[in-house]
Amino acid sequence: MTGLIILISFLLLAIVVVQISRINELSKSIRGEEYGKQRSIDRQGRYLLIFMVVFLVGCVVSAYYYKNYMLGYGPHTAASEHGPMLDRLFNVTLIITGIVFFLTHVALFWFGYKYRDQPGKKADFMPHDNKLEVIWTAIPAFAMFALVINGLVAWNKVMDDVDPDEDYMEIEATGYQFAWILRYPGPDGALGARDFRKINGVNPLGQDWTDVKNLDDFQPTDLVLPKGKKVRVRITARDVLHDFYLPHFRVKMDAVPGLPTYFVFTPNKTTEEYREELSKFPEYQVPADPANPDGPQLWEVFEFELACAELCGSGHYSMKKIVRIVEPDEYEAWLREQQSYYLTSVRGGSDDPYTEQLFDFELEARKGEFDDALSAAIDAEDPADKIVRLKYVFFETGSAALTALSRYELENVKDAMLENPNIEIEVGGHTDNTGDAEANLALSLARAEAVANFLVNAGVPQERLVPTGYGELVPVDDNGTEAGRANNRRTELKIISQ
């Protein structure tokens, strides 16, 4: 119904305009064609002048009103080393083109008004003027020459790739529909190899885990960079084109599947410093959340942002990451908190090529963990607390054969036994409740003996070890769940004398 009314009102409006226009034209011809024409010409001439004034004044006023949108001006300053150079170039171009804009517009509209058709006037026959034309070919040519030179100097400076010997850090940003994945090289300072065929749910970048450079790479949520350090961003895409766009840093580069691109820049303002700058501008001195007038102000919650600037599908407008620029020491602290993606998400999983070996840092960690547990047990008063669980000792399913990696933990046990020559322990084998209880009892004893045998062969005197099988009798967890059963299948050391 509303639609119908709108439609009808439009139709009526159209009819009214048509009729008025008709009458206008008719009345012109009644009052005398020439008279009406002249009045119309004069009026249009005046309109041209009025338009010129309103338009040019509007340009100046709006530019003044939006001065804080101007590059390099007000709050809109660049936060990178190369940024001010580009902003300056923009402003130089703005001034040059602004002058041309004003002069040509004034001439255009003024001539339109001044030389409008009037009785008794005659047009000049003026087909060309070579001198004039040479002048107005030369002036733009000269202006363009100056802009090109300045532009190219800046361009080549900005796009210059890093020199392998200089001090820089490299990170990687990968766009996919519709988010960014960031990757940092970790302590080794090098990003590992990737292969798009290896991409899956736990390996979003297709990192090749056989490349050891990958093992310490990490994928933080935010793009965190130290102030004053040159960064080379390796930009890649997983599916379609994206564009790595950091508006505050004057950084922009397409992410192309199959063709890594890069952008080198040096952030030179921390987020905090930038917030300080913004705090001076009234438009940032308002509550960030209008519903909460006492909450933080806009400048206090300001964050740099990473966006996508190349159409990549229906979610193109939502590919945001927070960018934080921090002081170098703060960056170091943040760096220490970051955990390798491999270790947190891949280690021990089905994609892990290193399930059959342990890395030195893992051995060290396990040794530390075991030694801590053992000394806690030694110091404990309560006999129930004098038990140490061997977390990394496993057997083949249904058998008493130790898995290959179990020896590392048993080496730790051996070392501890030799360091503490007074300790005597009971090696306890436990199973879950799957299968026959008698058989479980036998299996648990066999497993305890296997552990004891290993230790004896490694040099621990046999009399200090008492292998015992408990079968399924002493569960520590619920046998109803798989996790619980896994917990119940275990080997424990109990200190019986020290």
Next chain:
Amino acid sequence: MANLVETAKTKEEALIEELGYDDHFHDHHHGDKYQSSFVSKYIFSMDHKIIAKQFLITGMIWAIIGAAMSVIFRLQLGFPEESLAWIKPLLGKWIVVDSNGFGTLDPEFYYALVTMHGTIIVFFVLTAGLSGTFSNLLIPLQVGARDMASPFLNMLSYWFFFLASVVMFISLFLNTGPFSGGWVAYPPLSALPEASSGSKAGMTLWTTSLVFFVVSVLLGGVNYITTVLNLRTKGMTMWRLPLTIWAFFVTAILGLLSFPVLVSAFFLLMFDRGLGTSFYLSEIFIGGQALDHVGGSPILYQHLFWFLGHPEVYIIILPAMGLVSEVLSVQSRKPIFGYRAMVLSILAIAFLSFIVWAHHMFMSGVNPFISNIFVVFTLIIAVPSAVKVFNWIATLYRGRVRMNTPALFAIGFVSMFISGGLTGIFLGNSAIDIQLHDTYFVVAHFHIVMGVAAFFGMFAGIYHWFPKMYGRFMNETMGKIHFWGTMIGAYVIFWPMHYLGMIGVPRRYYSFDTFDAFGSFDGLNAFITIGAIITFVVQLLFVINFFYSIWKGKKMTEKNPWKANTLEWTTPIDTGHGNWPGKIPTVQRWAYDYGKDGKEFITQVTPLAEGEEPSDH
């Protein structure tokens, strides 16, 4: 007065009778076999004047559709807090209505609208509707030919455009939606159905339609070039051609050299889509699996696309420049200033347009070194463009500007071309482009310089040559409302976009709220949308005026109402097939003898007076 007109008329007729070239046209039956039935006269017509009207009206229909699309997506951008549920009857499932009855535009369809808006306006309206209309109408009339070199190919040219239109129109109604990957259709987005719903059947129809379209452009172009080169009447040397013809001629050459490259780009894209080739695709993981494609380069497509894409913007703007040059000269009663410089600048622009394409790709991952070369060539284009602007302004200087609608639109064109051209100097400089690339600054730039400006040229042409097309004038009052509404409206829409671009707001965003940096310009966005709605309504006034004037407009009472020099105004008011009833006029002088030797105008058929210096030196 009436006497004067009478003598003028007879004078031209007498001159043609006396000096014209007799090709025995009048020996043919009146209304020859090609024009005998309604179908052959108005539908499958081979008359260039009818074909011009067909291009124009099809273009106008597309312009309304394309503009209406922009209004819809502007509503979403300008007023995201307002429900769009009321458009649901029109757009159906593409308006998503939540449980509170609040309707929003589906993002996928938002991108489809943006894509279709660009494709339709660039190709169907500003290429076919502009160059197709006026090349057809004016080339034979202004060079003094009975028709195009091949009227049959000319007819095919329109019907291939029609076919392209039908295919594109059908794609709007697909269940998976029309193509939504941007009018540039960059792969992999356009190549992979998994990447976007519009890249399924929508993309297939999109490329099919545009291949038909290119066939249309090529058939037309071959015809325009041949006609200009071979069918000029006696005495019509190249240096006596009106600037309109120079513009159409060079435009056709540009199209002929660049559109085939687009087709090859499309074919490789189709192969990648359908045959499993890897021209543009490499190392892609999408839809949960790694694709087999390796070794291709998405950037190759961009090179091929922009090898057309950049000349294409000149294919759009050169005809508008030609029309404006002619209209400005006629309506200000002065020769176009610096005719030779104007021709040379058209040629220079056309040549340079082929070696600047990669300035669209500064941020695409091409080697930064190569950008140096493209920056240089790109900014050189500013020189011939500036020369043209200065010459237009100089044409007004000490003239008698008539201030009618065509003249106003021509002046408006110059203003738009200056405003939009100057921002090109920012974007063509790769260093500045780092920040401005793919922001609203670009949107403002190309809309003003090749969108609005080209429309202004087209409007100037329509208002100026409407009497030639329909024997009636368009209503001046409505025309002036249309002009001022469009002039003000266009600046209201696009001027603020410069500010949005400077602050870094990216184009092709469905919503700005995700980002703090882009999300605080609701007022500006609403302002732009209101401007777009008003400007759109004003365009409807033009459509009303157009169709109203076809039947009810003021009748043309003399052959040469603008007192112009060119040949089309020597044909009868109701110009029949063959254009001149008797002999073909021969040309005695160039097209711009306005105000020479105290005479207001001297038509091209008038021989040089005793002792008169020819002006075309």
